[in-house]
Amino acid sequence: MNHFLKLLDLSGDEILELLNTADQLKYEQKNGIPHRRLEGKTLAMIFQKSSTRTRVSFETGMYQLGGHALVMNAADLQMGRGEPIQDTARVLSRYCDGIMIRTYAQEDVEALASEGSIPVVNGLTDFSHPCQILADLMTIREYKHVLSGLKLAFIGDANNMSNSLIVGCLKVGMQISVACPEKYPFDPRILEFAKAYEGFRLTTDPRAAAQGADVLETDVWASMGDEGEAEQRRRDFAGYQINGDLLALAKPDCMVLHCLPAHRGEEITAEAFESHADQIFDEAENRLHAQKAVLVSCMGA
Numbered sequence: 001m002n003h004f005l006k007l008l009d010l011s012g013d014e015i016l017e018l019l020n021t022a023d024q025l026k027y028e029q030k031n032g033i034p035h036r037r038l039e040g041k042t043l044a045m046i047f048q049k050s051s052t053r054t055r056v057s058f059e060t061g062m063y064q065l066g067g068h069a070l071v072m073n074a075a076d077l078q079m080g081r082g083e084p085i086q087d088t089a090r091v092l093s094r095y096c097d098g099i100m101i102r103t104y105a106q107e108d109v110e111a112l113a114s115e116g117s118i119p120v121v122n123g124l125t126d127f128s129h130p131c132q133i134l135a136d137l138m139t140i141r142e143y144k145h146v147l148s149g150l151k152l153a154f155i156g157d158a159n160n161m162s163n164s165l166i167v168g169c170l171k172v173g174m175q176i177s178v179a180c181p182e183k184y185p186f187d188p189r190i191l192e193f194a195k196a197y198e199g200f201r202l203t204t205d206p207r208a209a210a211q212g213a214d215v216l217e218t219d220v221w222a223s224m225g226d227e228g229e230a231e232q233r234r235r236d237f238a239g240y241q242i243n244g245d246l247l248a249l250a251k252p253d254c255m256v257l258h259c260l261p262a263h264r265g266e267e268i269t270a271e272a273f274e275s276h277a278d279q280i281f282d283e284a285e286n287r288l289h290a291q292k293a294v295l296v297s298c299m300g301a
C-alpha cells in the first residue's frame with residue numbers, strides 16, 4: 001500500500017489484511033517482542049485540528065516501530081502563512097519517510113499524496129476518518145470473533161465517522177444501519193458507494209436503526225469545524241442518543257463504541273458510556289495497533 005487516504009481506496013481484503021497485521025503487532029507489543037519494522041524512519045505529522053488519541057498513538061507507534069515522529073501544528077508551519085500544500089509536500093518528501101495529516105479538506109490530503117513522493121496517511125478530514133474505523137473493526141472482531149454478517153447501527157451525524165464506517169463495514173461484509181436527521185444529508189460519494197450493498201440502511205429513526213444491532217456506535221453532534229452550529233445541532237439531534245431505551249432494542253450482548261471525545265448527556269448517556277467503557281477504551285487503544293499496521297504497510301521496506 002502506498003498511501004492511506006480513505007477506505008474507498010481499499011478492497012475488503014486489504015482492510016482485513018491490515019487488521020491481521022494490527023492483531024500481530026498488538027500481540028508482539030503485549031508480549032515484549034521487538035518489532036522495530038521502521039528503524040530509522042521519520043513520520044512528519046501535521047495537525048490543523050486538535051487531537052489527543054491520534055497524536056499520541058501515532059507518535060508512540062512510530063517509537064515502538066523503531067522510528068521517529070515530528071508533531072507540527074499547521075499554524076506554526078509556513079503552510080499556516082499560505083505556503084501551498086504542494087510545496088510542503090515536496091519539501092517534506094526530501095526529509096521524511098511518511099506524512100500523517102489531520103485537516104479539513106480531503107482534497108488537501110489527496111494533494112499532499114499526489115505532489116509529494118512519500119506515503120501519506122489521513123489522520124482525519126471532514127470527509128473521512130479511516131484510521132479510526134480500522135481500530136473500530138479491530139475491536140469488534142476482538143469481541144465478536146467475526147465481522148461478516150454482524151449488524152452495526154450508527155446513531156448521529158452524517159460526518160467523517162459515519163462516512164467511513166459505512167464504507168468500512170460494507171467492505172468487510174457487515175450490515176450498517178444509520179439513523180441521522182434528514183436535514184443532514186450524506187455525501188453523494190458515500191451514497192453512490194453504498195447503494196450497491198443490501199446491508200446498507202439509512203433512516204431518520206434511531207429505534208429502527210438499533211433494532212437487533214450487534215454494535216451501537218455514535219459520535220459528537222458537532223464535529224471540529226461545526227462549533228458555530230453547536231446550539232442548532234443540539235436541537236436537531238435531540239433523540240439521536242445511545243441510551244438504555246435504544247440498547248434494549250439491540251441484541252442483549254450488543255457492543256457500544258465511540259471514537260471519543262464523548263459528550264455525556266448528548267449523543268450518549270453517562271450510563272450507556274460507563275457500562276461499555278471497557279469496549280470504548282479498547283477501541284481507543286486499538287488506534288495504536290491499527291495505525292502501526294498502516295505505517296508498516298505504507299512505509300515498510
Ligand code: CP
Nearest residue numbers: 051052053054259260
Ligand atoms: N478519535 C480521535 O480521533 O481522537 P482525537 O481527536 O483525540 O485524535
Ligand code: NVA
Nearest residue numbers: 159219223224259260
Ligand atoms: N466527528 C468528529 C470526530 C473526532 C474524532 C470530529 O470530526 O470532530
